[in-house]
Amino acid sequence: MDSWIDLRSDTVTKPTEPMRKAMYEAEVGDDVYSEDPTVNALEEKTAEMFAREAALFVPTGSMGNAVCLEVLTRPGSEVICDRLSHVYNYELSSMAVLSGLTPRVVDGPQGAPFPEQVEEAIHPPLYYVAPTGCISLENTANIAGGRIFPEKRMKQIVALARKNNIPVHLDGARIFNAAVALSKEVAELTAGMDCVMFCLSKGLGAPVGSMVLGSREFIREARRVRKLFGGGMRQAGILAAAGIYALDNNVPRLDQDHANARRLAEELSQIDGLEVDTETVETNIIMVGTKEPAPGAEKLCRRLESYSVQVDPLGPNLTRLVTHLDVSSEDVVRAIEAFRAAVK
Numbered sequence: 001m002d003s004w005i006d007l008r009s010d011t012v013t014k015p016t017e018p019m020r021k022a023m024y025e026a027e028v029g030d031d032v033y034s035e036d037p038t039v040n041a042l043e044e045k046t047a048e049m050f051a052r053e054a055a056l057f058v059p060t061g062s063m064g065n066a067v068c069l070e071v072l073t074r075p076g077s078e079v080i081c082d083r084l085s086h087v088y089n090y091e092l093s094s095m096a097v098l099s100g101l102t103p104r105v106v107d108g109p110q111g112a113p114f115p116e117q118v119e120e121a122i123h124p125p126l127y128y129v130a131p132t133g134c135i136s137l138e139n140t141a142n143i144a145g146g147r148i149f150p151e152k153r154m155k156q157i158v159a160l161a162r163k164n165n166i167p168v169h170l171d172g173a174r175i176f177n178a179a180v181a182l183s184k185e186v187a188e189l190t191a192g193m194d195c196v197m198f199c200l201s202k203g204l205g206a207p208v209g210s211m212v213l214g215s216r217e218f219i220r221e222a223r224r225v226r227k228l229f230g231g232g233m234r235q236a237g238i239l240a241a242a243g244i245y246a247l248d249n250n251v252p253r254l255d256q257d258h259a260n261a262r263r264l265a266e267e268l269s270q271i272d273g274l275e276v277d278t279e280t281v282e283t284n285i286i287m288v289g290t291k292e293p294a295p296g297a298e299k300l301c302r303r304l305e306s307y308s309v310q311v312d313p314l315g316p317n318l319t320r321l322v323t324h325l326d327v328s329s330e331d332v333v334r335a336i337e338a339f340r341a342a343v344k
């Protein structure tokens with residue numbers, strides 16, 4: 001049987017031999033005492049990359065987002081976020097459970113709201129309405145199909161937020177995908193945000209970990225909240241070493257994932273029964289709709305399994321495909337053949 005091609009997510013990558021070697025050789029200490037030299041090195045490195053005063057290593061992207069929202073707001077406030085955003089859809093309402101926040105949802109095109117939509121969602125400072133605690137944006141927008149947040153629009157929202165004295169958080173889980181696709185620095189794409197979260201454990205290929213970036217004061221408070229939420233880690237240097245390796249070795253190669261995604265999108269769009277808007281494939285995520293004569297998403301995914309291709313249904317007629325470090329260009333050819341066979 002052929003080896004599995006896992007297109008469910010870029011979270012599934014496994015650490016490579018040299019990454020494991022870096023982990024094995026990592027110097028460690030107790031990070032709750034801020035004494036793990038490898039964690040400290042990762043935090044310094046990422047702070048520099050993002051042109052920020054400080055950074056914090058957190059176990060997951062979800063915890064990173066939760067820590068940021070908690071630090072930026074007070075209970076009873078609203079978080080302006082998009083209808084498709086991860087913080088709204090896939091974090092088990094942690095903003096409500098952990099921080100007493102409610103989402104104020106806006107419906108931007110492809111996960112990227114217009115400034116006018118955000119402005120309309122901001123509450124006036126009246127004592128009898130919930131205050132707007134922060135604005136949370138996402139780049140790339142995952143469920144929109146890995147779309148890059150239009151830069152000009154992002155800057156307009158940041159300016160609007162400043163004017164209204166509202167902080168902005170960026171869920172930049174896949175900000176390196178955006179940076180590589182645009183040939184820009186992450187510092188440039190995230191300028192003006194009060195805080196940023198990005199993931200080491202997605203396209204960058206580390207097994208665990210995300211980073212939070214902000215001012216020194218913000219990170220001091222984020223460190224306290226990370227502990228409060230149960231995310232204080234001890235000899236975490238073995239994980240941070242994988243993060244350092246990922247940042248040193250796996251950033252420019254994201255281009256290959258994007259090329260693979262484009263190839264997949266173009267070929268799948270030619271198959272009768274599949275709907276793919278190739279124009280929208282900007283990074284490593286492809287949304288694939290199904291229609292007659294193809295079966296529904298659930299059945300299609302089950303059939304693909306018999307060709308050793310793993311894909312998850314996202315709705316009755318929708319699937320999401322994600323390319324990553326463990327999907328080669330040969331795998332893409334095999335996956336296309338599998339789709340051709342499975343839609344029949």
Ligand code: TLP
Pocket residue numbers: 008009010011059060061062063065086087090138140142171173174199201210
């Ligand atoms: N996304 C996962 C699933 O939860 C959907 C995936 O497979 O794409 N922000 C964004 C934009 C994300 O896509 C994710 C994970 C997170 C935050 C949370 O990161 P983790 O899984 O580390 O908690």
